[in-house]
Amino acid sequence: MTDGTRGRRTNDPAGTRNRVIDVAAAAFQSRGYTATSVLDVLKAAGVSPGALHHHFPTKRHLIEAVLRERIAGEVDQTWAQAVRAAPSALEAIRAIFTSVADALDAQQTVSGCPLGNIALELSRSDEELRALIASEYDKWRGAIVEKLHADGSRIADPDGFATMVVALFTGAMSLAKVEQNGRALRSCAEQFGAFR
Incomplete structure (x- = not known):
């Protein structure tokens, strides 16, 4: 995505990835991995399904990132x-x-x-x-x-x-x-x- 004037990116893939990990870590900690759905993470992180799946193709990839x-x-x-x-x-x-x-x-x-x-x-x-x-x-x-x-x-x-x-x-x-x-x-x- 660009701002239309100078061709600069206005999205922040690294920030999005970190936000998703932070939200998932908090949810897994408070509710548990099994009780936390991908939809819960999407809503809390405020990201699109495509953005989430770009960084974490599966929920298992997400728990690995939270652990590491x-x-x-x-x-x-x-x-x-x-x-x-x-x-x-x-x-x-x-x-x-x-x-x-x-x-x-x-x-x-x-x-x-x-x-x-x-x-x-x-x-x-x-x-x-x-x-x-x-x-x-x-x-x-x-x-x-x-x-x-x-x-x-x-x-x-x-x-x-x-x-x-x-x-x-x-x-x-x-x-x-x-x-x-x-x-x-x-x-x-x-x-x-x-x-x-």
Whole structure:
């Protein structure tokens, strides 16, 4: 599309694509992948069917983009980057649990862990998606293990400890979703005080 005067494009394919991913990510988070239709995404994003299908030929292409371009970034920022930047793995873990609890309480609504929600809904339905989800969990655990090694931690099984942290966080996020507050995350943060 042009403006008719100078032949410049007035549409924004990259912006349209990003808007669709943002809308889909929010819908999948709040309602779930299965309960969100392509029509729901079209309406909320304000795009034509042709524009949507140009970028995402199928709904599956859309969930892949959400996983790779939104959820992976959230996991990296919330966990991997925060753990690497902290003075120690244990300090980072306690701080992350607490800061997520604070954010959930401030927004007064909890939709759950974006990765956890998708994992619960889609891990058994598609092997490629399951592998993509698993790779995000592996990166998450890997950042914790790497920091524990860098700390010279006395934790005997860093891999097992990292798995426990991820399981506690995803479980606490499920409880937070049910209770609609960050209490479970704060409780977990307090328990990490026992580790040295």
